[in-house]
Amino acid sequence: MKIGIIGAGFTGLSAAFNLQKEGHSVTIFEKDSKPGGLAIGYKETSWDWTLEEHYHHWFTNDKSVLTLAKELSHPVIIKRPKTSSYVDGGIYQLDSPMSLLHFPKLTIIERFRTGISIGLLRYNPFWKILENFTAEPYLKKSMGERSYKKIWEPLMTNKLGRYTKIVSLAWFWARVYKRTPKLAYPEGGFLNFARHLEETIVKNGGTFHYNSNVSKLTSDNKVELIINSKSKITNQKFDKVIVTIPTFAFTKISPQLPKTYVKKYSSLIGIGAMNLVLRLKAPFLTDGTYWLNMCDTKSPILAIVEHTNFMNKKNYNNEHLLYIGNYMETSDPRFSMTDDQLLKLYDPWLKKINPNYQSSVISHQSFHAPFAQPIIPKNYSSKLPPLKTPLKNVYLANIQQVYPWDRGTNYAVELGEKVSKLI
Ligand SMILES: Cc1cc2nc3c(=O)[nH]c(=O)nc-3n(C[C@H](O)[C@H](O)[C@H](O)COP(=O)(O)OP(=O)(O)OC[C@H]3O[C@@H](n4cnc5c(N)ncnc54)[C@H](O)[C@@H]3O)c2cc1C
Incomplete structure (x- = not known):
């Protein structure tokens, strides 16, 4: 069968990888310029490894993604980094x-x-x-x-x-x-791992279309996608299509969906995430903490994550890499602040932890994900959308369906396996 997949996050990649094993032909459309979705990464020219826009690691019981890494022979690093909490002005290991x-x-x-x-x-x-x-x-x-x-x-x-x-x-x-005390990380970073999966899919005959935003989906006997790519509009038809984008976004591009379905599922809530990444010449959390929870309701920061207290700084030209992380609604004023405004807002809190950090800042850059954390209310199992949609030959497999688990690349991989099995 000819199968189209919307989204090159880990659900889409995993679905493509598994469908190919059954002999299907896969075509993936991704609005971004590279694979990885929420776990997307980037690389400064002086670095050997890629870094995620938002902090990422695996737990050692993340079986689906670790099995996939093994299948690809992709090396995985396992360590026990330190997790601490900032309480009443002090830092305490609490893990x-x-x-x-x-x-x-x-x-x-x-x-x-x-x-x-x-x-x-x-x-x-x-x-x-x-x-x-x-x-x-x-x-x-x-x-x-x-x-x-x-x-x-x-x-x-x-x-x-x-x-x-x-x-x-x-x-x-x-x-x-x-949660496991030991954490895992793919060698080279999550983007490197996603690229490894992408290369394998391409080797097996799959096609990727990047910078390709799917703006409309209709289903008759075949499923037709309208694709906006570099100001060109094209269409492609498939036997089946897997949609891996959030449910509200699916309802927006699919005008044939029944009103009852749209009403029931498009109201599922999600909030955004934002990370300000600081490249530093010296360590910030000097006690070696990887993850610092900010336990203070007045703090404009949720967590400070020093990636290079987990992975070796030599992979990043000996720079020390720090995430200043937050989840928030996109209407939160912080979500629209410039990088300089954000650093100014965070600065008094950062100084409480490391008074001299500013002299070692090489650069600061923020990253935004508008739909990053589904909100899971009571009795969610009766509210989550099924994999099969009312549209013939159209399947929905997204971040809102991995319940009871909280979202994660492991569950994205598992969901990709599940939807490909269903097909
Ligand atoms: C701050 C943060 C921290 C996290 N920490 C971890 C962690 O430590 N460990 C972990 O395993 N997971 C973590 N996660 C979660 C993890 O990143 C996600 O659960 C996982 O990547 C979801 O994959 P997905 O493929 O289901 O969805 P997504 O990654 O959202 O993929 C969907 C893809 O569809 C594309 N797309 C959207 N609309 C269209 C369209 N119309 N046309 C074409 N393409 C489109 C998007 O660009 C995206 O690439 C974190 C997430 C965030 C935001």
């Missing part, structure tokens, strides 16, 4: 039961309660029942108000904003359940 036991900002009873509360989720495989509850009341009740306020409230509100109160406990469970 294991032992470090929680030593966390001085809570009483010993609060530490035990917090540990038990998280442990109850981590070792509970029955997520389905949890989707009947929202996360916030459970966390407050189980670990206690003070502990919630010190650690989780700033993280939840800085990440989810006005959606904090509606997010399901099943979503929170997935984040705790899947």
Whole structure:
């Protein structure tokens, strides 16, 4: 069969790779100039490796993507980087039961309660029942108000904003359940890994069209796509099409979708992400922390991630690479700020952590993803769109369908496998 795929993120790449194994011909349309989707990367000329626009790593139990890396013989680096939290003006390692036991900002009873509360989720495989509850009341009740306020409230509100109160406990469970102390990373970066997959697909006869925005999809016996590419409009017909873009975007390009479908699924919410990447001459988190959660509701920053405290700086011309990360709605004023305005806003907070960092800044650049984090409310399993759409021979496989897991390249790869099997 001749199959068209909209999107060269990891769902699209994985679907293409798997469909080819069954002898199908695949054509991928991507509006960007390279593969990777939300995990897209870039490379400064002086670097050997690519870097993600938004921080990325794998957990060591991310089976689907690690199996894919093995199949491609793509080397994967596994390390145990340090995760810490910024609380009341200090930095505390907080990434294991032992470090929680030593966390001085809570009483010993609060530490035990917090540990038990998280442990109850981590070792509970029955997520389905949890989707009947929202996360916030459970966390407050189980670990206690003070502990919630010190650690989780700033993280939840800085990440989810006005959606904090509606997010399901099943979503929170997935984040705790899947976390592993050791993390993995593809050699050369995620863009390098995506390119490896792309090269394999091309070698097997697949075709990629970059800078190609699919603006319309209609389905009769064949599925027709209208493609806008470099101010040229063309059309192509396929036996089947897989759409990997967010659901609201699918409903926008597909005028034949029934109104009931559009009403039910286009209202699913997602928020954006933004990272300001600093290239530095010296380390920023000098205690070796890779991931720093900013546990302060006043902080304009959610997390500070020093990539080169995870991967070796020699791959980046000995530069120290720092993400200043945030999730937010696209209407948030920060989302439209210039790089200089952002650095100015973050500067007082960065100085609290490293007073002299400014003298070592080589450059700063921001990256934006308007739809980066689906908001998962209660009982999401009854709300998520099915893979088969009402349009004949059209399948939807996107970031909003990997439930109960939180989005991730591992689940994108798994979803690509699933939709190709269905086809
Ligand atoms: C800040 C941040 C941190 C993250 N951290 C991690 C992490 O540490 N580990 C991890 O595994 N995952 C992480 N993720 C999640 C991960 O990147 C995504 O879950 C995954 O990449 C989703 O893949 P996808 O193919 O389903 O969707 P996408 O990556 O969104 O791919 C969809 C593709 O479709 C293209 N497209 C959209 N509309 C059109 C159109 N009309 N025509 C043609 N092309 C179109 C887009 O350009 C995009 O390339 C993170 C994401 C963000 C934003």
